[in-house]
Amino acid sequence: MGLPVPPFATDLFGPAAVIMKGVDGLNWRLRDYEARGGYAALKKILAGKTPPEQVIAEVKKSALRGRGGAGFPTGLKWSFMPRSYTGTKYLVCNSDEGEPGTFKDRDILRYNPHSVIEGLAIAGYATGAAAGYNYVHGEIWEVYERMEQAVEEARAAGYLGSHILGSDFSFQLYNHHGWGAYICGEETALLESIEGKKGQPRFKPPFPASYGLYGKPTTVNNTETFAAVPYIINHGGDAFLSLGRPNNGGTKIFSVSGDVARPGNYEVPLGTSFATLLAMAGGMRDGGKLKAVIPGGSSMPVLPAGIMMATDMDFDSVAKAGSMLGSGAVIVMNDTRCMVKCLLRLAYFYYEESCGQCTPCREGTGWLYRMVDRIEHGRGRSEDLDLLDNVADNIQGRTICALGDAAALPVKSFIKHFRSEFQHHIDHKKCLVPNYI
Numbered sequence: 001m002g003l004p005v006p007p008f009a010t011d012l013f014g015p016a017a018v019i020m021k022g023v024d025g026l027n028w029r030l031r032d033y034e035a036r037g038g039y040a041a042l043k044k045i046l047a048g049k050t051p052p053e054q055v056i057a058e059v060k061k062s063a064l065r066g067r068g069g070a071g072f073p074t075g076l077k078w079s080f081m082p083r084s085y086t087g088t089k090y091l092v093c094n095s096d097e098g099e100p101g102t103f104k105d106r107d108i109l110r111y112n113p114h115s116v117i118e119g120l121a122i123a124g125y126a127t128g129a130a131a132g133y134n135y136v137h138g139e140i141w142e143v144y145e146r147m148e149q150a151v152e153e154a155r156a157a158g159y160l161g162s163h164i165l166g167s168d169f170s171f172q173l174y175n176h177h178g179w180g181a182y183i184c185g186e187e188t189a190l191l192e193s194i195e196g197k198k199g200q201p202r203f204k205p206p207f208p209a210s211y212g213l214y215g216k217p218t219t220v221n222n223t224e225t226f227a228a229v230p231y232i233i234n235h236g237g238d239a240f241l242s243l244g245r246p247n248n249g250g251t252k253i254f255s256v257s258g259d260v261a262r263p264g265n266y267e268v269p270l271g272t273s274f275a276t277l278l279a280m281a282g283g284m285r286d287g288g289k290l291k292a293v294i295p296g297g298s299s300m301p302v303l304p305a306g307i308m309m310a311t312d313m314d315f316d317s318v319a320k321a322g323s324m325l326g327s328g329a330v331i332v333m334n335d336t337r338c339m340v341k342c343l344l345r346l347a348y349f350y351y352e353e354s355c356g357q358c359t360p361c362r363e364g365t366g367w368l369y370r371m372v373d374r375i376e377h378g379r380g381r382s383e384d385l386d387l388l389d390n391v392a393d394n395i396q397g398r399t400i401c402a403l404g405d406a407a408a409l410p411v412k413s414f415i416k417h418f419r420s421e422f423q424h425h426i427d428h429k430k431c432l433v434p435n436y437i
Contacts, residue, residue: 016243017267018251019227023111028146030153033114039159041233042121046167052083055126059229061237063249068094068185068222069297069326071315080209081127081217090218091124091132093226096190098137098182100298100349101329104253104265105223109136109143112227113150117173119226121159122233124171127219131172134223135190138180147175182353186401187220189355200357201401222327224253244270248314252325256281258332259288270314277313277330288334292417296326298346299406301413302339323413338431339418343410344372350407361404364395368411375422378429385415385422 017023022036033039045055060075081089093116097105108116120132136144151173154160162170176194178184184193188202191213212218228250232240241249248270254277257263261282268277274293284290290305295313301323303311311321318325333342351369356362368391371384392408399405415422424432 016251016269018231018240018243019108019115019224019253020112020265020267025111028111028113028150030114030150030157033112037234038114038230039118041230042118042125042159043165044233045122045125046165046169049167052126052128055122055233058237059126059232062232062240063237063244063247064225064228064232064240065248065315066222067224067228067252067328069099069299069324071325074221074225077209077221078123078127078219080207081129081219082210083128085128085217088131088214088216089127089129090213090216091120091127091129092187092190092194092213092218092220093120093132093134093223094185094187094190094220095134095136095223096138096178096185097140097223097327098180098185098353099327099329100346101255101257101294101331102297102327103255103257104328106137106140106143107265108223108227108253109140109147113147114154115227115230116147116223117150117154117159119229120173121164121171122229123219123221123226125169129219130170131174133194133213134173134175135184135194136175136177138178141177144175144177151175181355182349183355183401183403186403189401190220191218198355200355201403203400245314245316247316252313252328254313254328254330256330256332258330259285259334259337260332261285268313271312271317273312274308274330278332281332284332284334288336290332291335291337292333292339294323294329294331294333294410295321296324297329298331298349299402299409300324300326301409302417303413304417336433338433339414339421340372340376340425340431343414344369344376346410347372347407350403354403354407358399358404360395360398361407364391364404365407367391368395368407372411375425378425380422380426380429382426384426385419388415 056078064074065071095105160173181199183189184199186201189199193199208218244250251267252270253265253267266280292302293308294302295318303323307321315325347369351365354361354365392411395404396408421432
């Protein structure tokens with residue numbers, strides 16, 4: 001299909017890799033996955049007739065947290081699925097990777113798709129779900145086609161379908177192609193889209209575990225989350241937990257982009273220092289000086305270099321530093337970057353991607369973008385910085401989904417840490433950074 005092989009494929013993922021261990025960009029087919037021990041975890045629970053509650057308990061023990069942004073404990077989420085419910089239950093894999101700076105999930109689907117399929121099948125067994133949907137982002141059609149090939153391979157080999165591997169367990173899996181709307185990364189908007197409706201978030205409660213896809217109990221997890229499950233079943237929850245830190249089990253794939261020598265995906269244990277991750281990415285490009293980092297995707301608060309260099313890359317450490325780990329998209333900026341221009345680009349994205357359902361988001365994102373645009377182009381007013389903060393405060397926490405927060409948090413953090421640059425734009429009608437990009 002012409003999918004590119006990633007550069008440095010054998011060393012980007014790191015020696016502690018779990019999900020991408022042994023992946024070289026070419027060995028994605030079923031026979032390759034089986035040669036790496038693939039589907040052993042599914043065979044293990046089916047052959048041993050492992051109680052579903054035991055599978056969930058092992059995932060809880062692992063401290064696997066959702067890899068899509070929120071970091072919610074995966075085992076706990078699975079346990080919300082009603083055991084006594086006798087009707088159809090669903091699983092949904094959220095592969096709608098639309099967060100600027102994030103590109104890990106598409107590489108998992110490209111280069112190790114069967115890990116996701118096996119993880120989904122195990123989750124189906126644990127939660128009693130009879131069918132699953134993998135919602136693939138609309139702008140990566142080639143990845144969708146590869147997943148279709150992988151699902152067909154798995155089905156032909158008896159890993160999907162009725163009476164899997166001769167057991168009483170049946171699980172069907174379907175790939176669903178989205179159309180590129182960022183809002184469909186929100187789990188309930190994603191469910192609406194699968195149902196053929198406009199992708200807009202639902203009010204919660206009810207939560208998907210009680211009223212999800214087609215009104216049935218549903219669990220939604222991220223691509224990377226499902227891909228980590230086979231390791232947990234094969235090696236045990238304690239082994240996965242020991243790779244990371246308490247409450248932050250396992251490894252994490254970080255998408256490192258921006259002003260680094262080797263942008264790419266790096267799989268490292270949670271708790272690895274940012275300084276180590278930066279070194280793995282080859283350090284700053286062309287010997288530049290680190291200025292700022294967005295540690296978890298464009299919707300997360302930016303942090304200045306001093307704070308970031310003293311921070312470890314796990315959910316709790318990044319939160320303590322004043323941001324969030326999010327999806328693990330690490331956007332690195334050097335000292336040639338104008339913070340006003342950077343924020344302008346982010347503000348425009350959230351203004352364009354708002355679904356318009358909630359007034360604070362629909363109107364507020366436009367106000368934020370226009371005010372930052374005014375400052376960037378020399379028309380800023382002295383009261384604009386306080387007004388930006390005020391508008392952001394009136395969006396944050398006042399919308400159905402988190403897109404409002406995603407638009408507000410960058411604004412507040414950029415002004416908090418780089419206020420002097422914004423003030424210089426207002427006072428002098430030009431950028432503080434010489435020869436800025």
